Amino acid sequence: MGQTDKxxxxxxxxxxxxxxxxxxxxxxxxxxxxxxxxxxIMTDLQNTLED
Numbered sequence: 001m002g003q004t005d006k007x008x009x010x011x012x013x014x015x016x017x018x019x020x021x022x023x024x025x026x027x028x029x030x031x032x033x034x035x036x037x038x039x040x041i042m043t044d045l046q047n048t049l050e051d
Contacts, residue, residue, distance in 0.1 A: 015041070 003011065018041050025034035 018037065022034045022037045022041070025031070025037060
């Protein structure tokens with residue numbers, strides 16, 4: 001079953017917010033945190049594809 005436009009928009013908003021957190025960590029010089037956040041995003045996206 002697919003997503004509605006509203007659900008997809010919510011998914012994109014969540015993804016953008018998490019990516020902004022990665023950028024903020026990089027700007028603070030905390031590359032380890034940024035890497036961890038990015039790995040979490042990639043894991044969640046991969047799990048979404050497998051569901």
